[in-house]
Amino acid sequence: MARRPSRRGMLAVALLVALMLLPFLWPYLQALMPVESETSPKPLELMVKAVMHLNSSDTLLSRSVEPGFRVPRSLDSMSRDALDTASQLRAVAEKQPPSRLGLITRNASIAYAHMAEASASMYNASSTLASASPILEEAYRLLVKCRVDEALSKYEEAHGNLSRAEGLLEEAYGQLAETRPQSLLSENHTALLLDAEDDVAGMISAIRESEKLFSLVEAHRDAFKHLCSGNLTQSDIQALRETLKSINPGRAGAYGYEEASIASMIEDALQCYNGSTSSGAGQGSQQGQGSQPGSGGHSHSGRPGQGQGAGYGAPSSDD
Amino acid sequence: MGLPAATISFRLGNPLIAAAGILAAVPVYIWWLRARRLSGRLRSILGSPAKPGGRALFAARVTAIILLSLAASNPYIVEYRSVPVTLSNPEAYRGVPVRHIIVVDVSKSMNYRDLGESRIDAARSLIAKYLRELGAGDNVTIMTFSSNITTLCSGSPEECMKALSRPKAGEKYSALGDALARGVLEARVSGIPGVVVLVSDGGWNYGSDPRQVAERYRGTAPVVLVRVGHDPRATVMEEAAAIMKARLFDLNEFSLKAINDTVSELYMQAKYTALTRAGRTSIRVAYRSYYASSILGVLGAFFLIASLREGV
Numbered sequence: 001m002a003r004r005p006s007r008r009g010m011l012a013v014a015l016l017v018a019l020m021l022l023p024f025l026w027p028y029l030q031a032l033m034p035v036e037s038e039t040s041p042k043p044l045e046l047m048v049k050a051v052m053h054l055n056s057s058d059t060l061l062s063r064s065v066e067p068g069f070r071v072p073r074s075l076d077s078m079s080r081d082a083l084d085t086a087s088q089l090r091a092v093a094e095k096q097p098p099s100r101l102g103l104i105t106r107n108a109s110i111a112y113a114h115m116a117e118a119s120a121s122m123y124n125a126s127s128t129l130a131s132a133s134p135i136l137e138e139a140y141r142l143l144v145k146c147r148v149d150e151a152l153s154k155y156e157e158a159h160g161n162l163s164r165a166e167g168l169l170e171e172a173y174g175q176l177a178e179t180r181p182q183s184l185l186s187e188n189h190t191a192l193l194l195d196a197e198d199d200v201a202g203m204i205s206a207i208r209e210s211e212k213l214f215s216l217v218e219a220h221r222d223a224f225k226h227l228c229s230g231n232l233t234q235s236d237i238q239a240l241r242e243t244l245k246s247i248n249p250g251r252a253g254a255y256g257y258e259e260a261s262i263a264s265m266i267e268d269a270l271q272c273y274n275g276s277t278s279s280g281a282g283q284g285s286q287q288g289q290g291s292q293p294g295s296g297g298h299s300h301s302g303r304p305g306q307g308q309g310a311g312y313g314a315p316s317s318d319d
Numbered sequence: 320m321g322l323p324a325a326t327i328s329f330r331l332g333n334p335l336i337a338a339a340g341i342l343a344a345v346p347v348y349i350w351w352l353r354a355r356r357l358s359g360r361l362r363s364i365l366g367s368p369a370k371p372g373g374r375a376l377f378a379a380r381v382t383a384i385i386l387l388s389l390a391a392s393n394p395y396i397v398e399y400r401s402v403p404v405t406l407s408n409p410e411a412y413r414g415v416p417v418r419h420i421i422v423v424d425v426s427k428s429m430n431y432r433d434l435g436e437s438r439i440d441a442a443r444s445l446i447a448k449y450l451r452e453l454g455a456g457d458n459v460t461i462m463t464f465s466s467n468i469t470t471l472c473s474g475s476p477e478e479c480m481k482a483l484s485r486p487k488a489g490e491k492y493s494a495l496g497d498a499l500a501r502g503v504l505e506a507r508v509s510g511i512p513g514v515v516v517l518v519s520d521g522g523w524n525y526g527s528d529p530r531q532v533a534e535r536y537r538g539t540a541p542v543v544l545v546r547v548g549h550d551p552r553a554t555v556m557e558e559a560a561a562i563m564k565a566r567l568f569d570l571n572e573f574s575l576k577a578i579n580d581t582v583s584e585l586y587m588q589a590k591y592t593a594l595t596r597a598g599r600t601s602i603r604v605a606y607r608s609y610y611a612s613s614i615l616g617v618l619g620a621f622f623l624i625a626s627l628r629e630g631v
Contacts, residue, residue, distance in 0.1 A: 010627075017620065017623050020340075020388075020623075021616060021620055063410075066409070067407045068405075068407050068409060134407070248576065249573045249576045250577055252577060252580070253580065254580055254583075256574075256578075256579065256580030257577055257580045257581045259573075259577065260569075260573035260576065260581065261569065261573075263573040264569055264571055264574070267573070317524060318427060318524070319428040319491075319493075319522060
């Protein structure tokens, strides 16, 4: 007699299989569920999501100009999710009844929608900046070495992406500026909003500062070429004075130290030209040779040949 | 020399789930064995032929249970890759502990106000920001020097932050060379990679010649120099830096405006110097990937379906 599988048994096993598969199929099943349903995210969940997007996009934006930063693979989907969150929040705002609670929810939803929209722009700006930043950094480095033509050509490479990032950041700043802090539901959210505004504004000013510096370098190419050699003409001096007045390393963000180095070089060159003694070339070495170490028991290093002890010879001054 | 090969290890996010899954399968399996024994007895009474492939089915079911239980326990693969230590990937080695020996000049000239503020105040704000950059694993020693060298604090960045208000400039003489030698010595005897961050206006007028000290450590000392202000004697720092192949930072009115970026660059350079001068040309970084869950789940489902071909 042929053996027949029990139907109930088969059903039980199938259920067991389904249950065991559920934990790792759950994320896929969740993705298949319709968004607009009775169980669609509640306004508070959407608002928290908007805050999460602002937080992570702000972090990514700050890190995008750091050396070695890698754009996360999920950046595009995060940006899309931020926009999706914003549109859901706007839908929530539209559905609110004309009551006091409805008004509060409506204003909050709009405020958080602005945040989410700003985040999408910030994600995109991070990605654009990440590709431009190493090139810009290299352009600054070349400029510090007075390799002006190479520096300008590097800057040209980065310029397109820098302009795009600037545009995206302006959009983000506009959205953040439209967010009413009094409509947000937590003081922490307000603090985060203000921080993000500062960071976006700082990044815009850093991009503009680099644009300003490199346009001045382009306009006064020869003056910058002569900066390292010291063969400055009267017109070079005028050009460098104008440059020094225009630039502000404090606004250059992640390129601040490089810009400060350039400003410092210009300042030194101008002082030399004016006959100032600020660079003091030679003085230090003279002083150094004048106080050769003697012998004695100074115990800091305790190694032979270093010249130790208090018998250093009389110092020229005690400062 | 090439980088060491990557290694991979397999870990479970929730090992309890795996254990519970496998344990829960035991009573089910005992029940199934009893049913099977009963069906065997019936088969022998009725004279039916024996069921083929019993052992293969058993193996398939056990494999399915183990794989599905493992899949449900959030497994991940940890891959350790060797990453080269370069200035362009500071994030990779940010977490590697380093000892930072900060040596600050407190001679009289550090009171000069050629930066809008006094040199010592500028140095203090640079060091405060530098301490904030440090990671949890880093430790710090702050020393001051004039004609003598004094240890101000040694410990975590937080502990040293408290001590930072204490150094006052105004002491006689500046033993720059001795301070450099002492700092390098400290860095060398520390059990972890160390770096000396020497902060001075370069007004050396006492003690060992910094250039001779630099000569002794030519190209090997883990040192970063910070020149504060515009002292005409400070070219000695440039010369020492050139001899040691150390990076020299300038703290002047321009870099003070961009103090955050200045400190950020200084920190990256210091950490890079500490690691490379200690011979650490690469570090091992752990990367996690979670695709193992899906693979185990699919394999588990395959074995389970395969084991059902004879029914229950």
